[in-house]
Amino acid sequence: MMASAASSTTIGARYGRQRERLRTYFDSTARKAWIDLTSDASVGRIRQTVRAGRDEMRATLLSWLPHDLTGRTILDAGCGTGAFALAAAERGARVTAIDVADGLVEVARARGATGIGETIDWRSGDMLDPALGAMDHVVAMDSLIHYSTPDLVAALAELSSRTRHSIVFTFAPYSNLLAAMLLVGRIFPRANRSPAIVPVREEALRRQLAALPGWTVGRSRRVSSGFYKSHALELVRIG
16 A cells, blocks of 8 residues: 555645534534435425436446445545445445534434444544545545645545545536636625535646556546536546
8 A cells, every 4th residue: 555645734724624614514504404405305496406416426426336345345535414325335335434524424324323324334523534544445525625626636645545446536627607606605694605615627636636656547527417516536546
């Protein structure tokens, strides 16, 4: 296993501050909305498009993992209310699911309280915690979209040091439309805003990921559904 290409000091205080903003937001302002969004509860038209986009993205990332996950270990980095973790466990994976928001992890644990969900190791905390140990695969669905490109790449480097086969993750793809949508979002009162999504230019991200020793960029897919704009990339260990 290669040595870590990033340390907590490399990622730095900026990552930690943003992580705490996310924890506060998802454990307070957004908790009810996120519970509704990730269930079959009735939601407005805009959130319906977000729900549909997230469902499509989840299916995409699942399709990039081996069909038979029996015995494979997976870190669901930013598990939210647990939909991906439960789907992976149903395919035989041994899943560690972690999220910075304690309240969302409580919801995930409750949703998986019977059946396959009982096999999942639900945790609250930092997805980069070295104590989580080594995994075969890491999945970070929409959990890195709030970080700048340097912090995103540093986080992936940290995760790559403990991953044996692949990392599948998403980022917010830069476009004039997304930039305009985010600008409109700033009109709303600060208390009602989520922590800023940081648009990332794919070409710049790919150049920086190419410098990760022992890894190569694999599959790529963009999902656009109303207000949901997300791009998936696969990192594959070489050799």
